[in-house]
Amino acid sequence: MKFRRSERLIDMTNYLLEHPRELVPLTYFAEKYESAKSSISEDLGIIKETFEQRGIGILQTVPGAAGGVRFSVNVHQEEAIRLIHDLCSIMESPDRLLPGGYLYMNDILGNPAILKNVGRIIASAFAKAEIDAVMTVATKGIPIAYAVAGFLNVPVVIVRRDPKVTEGSTVSINYVSGSSKRIQTMVLSKRSLSEGSRVLIVDDFMKAGGTINGMVDLLQEFNAAVAGIAVLVESVDTEERLVDDYVSLVRLSNVDLKDKKIDVSQGNYFN
């Protein structure tokens, strides 16, 4: 069945959005739509322009026989600022305050529309990095890790507090939590991560950075490398930061339980 251009544009848009960072040869589309490569090329030119203008992403053309197109998500800076600004407004509501100065975040971490935007922004920051997997620690980091991994098209690796019978043999390390200075354990299934992988570490919240530091140590056990570190929220209310090089979307500076006030501002993503 032959396709009109308008139908091709719609179906190709869907296909590219569903296959981020994958090199799609022009012949794939040419065969799918029984169209000449020159028509497909023209289609892709229109898609590329629209994707860039509307802040959907970048369509990279790889020339040559083994070439094709590759879609990467790319949020415009002003849209990212607007999205994070909206998120800050949601987060600074005083009724989020829990005993002990904790912030209720379940509704934010449970909202697929917010998570999609968080994933899109973090993935944009690492769009050009070489990344083989996204790693996080159970459980609150999991939805963020999946949101990012979906846009980067790489698997998610989940570190746990205890070994599980459904994960086979594991590697376990001890680490020191940054705030409480307690010795803690984290484990990772041996089959979860291949040797030499380049890993983006993602978490929901970072205070001193002990947990993230633990994940960095765990990566060494797998001869894997840190390709980047990204957190949704960083708290500046800490004596000593154990992690230097990271991206944060939101910064939490002043949690005042008595006056029921929280100071939330944009993270270092925008620096």
Add this chain to the structure above:
Amino acid sequence: MKFRRSERLIDMTNYLLEHPRELVPLTYFAEKYESAKSSISEDLGIIKETFEQRGIGILQTVPGAAGGVRFSVNVHQEEAIRLIHDLCSIMESPDRLLPGGYLYMNDILGNPAILKNVGRIIASAFAKAEIDAVMTVATKGIPIAYAVAGFLNVPVVIVRRDPKVTEGSTVSINYVSGSSKRIQTMVLSKRSLSEGSRVLIVDDFMKAGGTINGMVDLLQEFNAAVAGIAVLVESVDTEERLVDDYVSLVRLSNVDLKDKKIDVSQGNYFN
């Protein structure tokens, strides 16, 4: 800035895919592209036809002043069968067998492309149901729950084994695990779920159904209703099934540790 039809089709496709089950008024697009409503209507007709032909989804038109269009994901039956068939082939590999007859599933549950398809298939099954939230129990069900919730555009609610300080006050219940007959506990943050919600329960694996039964009981504590139950894998190797009405994508029938054989077939989704 005025848009050409081809650009509108690309941008509208992206917008609709990003906002499933949301009613989008025609005026929204008309204003966004500075175009006449009649042109937008024509665009949507082309998108509707292509979405349906290519198994992307259904574009429902709601007439009248408060009307618009609403996109729902809808996988064609033959594509769902093909996807589940591929998944069965991946799952029946003997090197997944772990001591105790457990199956290693981390790579499947960590793969965003597989999860997207699982989410799309489950969401298609419940596309017409009234659903306010997707619920699962930490931790393996979480990625599936998010994959489904993304296509249904509703929040995810995560039940835990222990209360957490970051979740505020919780409701806790005891339940009997179906296989081991042990008393277990599950808790849900009070703020996680509004009274009267219609909830789709999702999990990665069901044997007797004790955990899912626990979630059904927990919903009663919130005066919430079960809108449906869906599992990725059901094991038929059980004496007594505690749950009747559920959708399964994959059925596990015979795990033979000695001969290293696993029987995997398509679930009741296709009945």
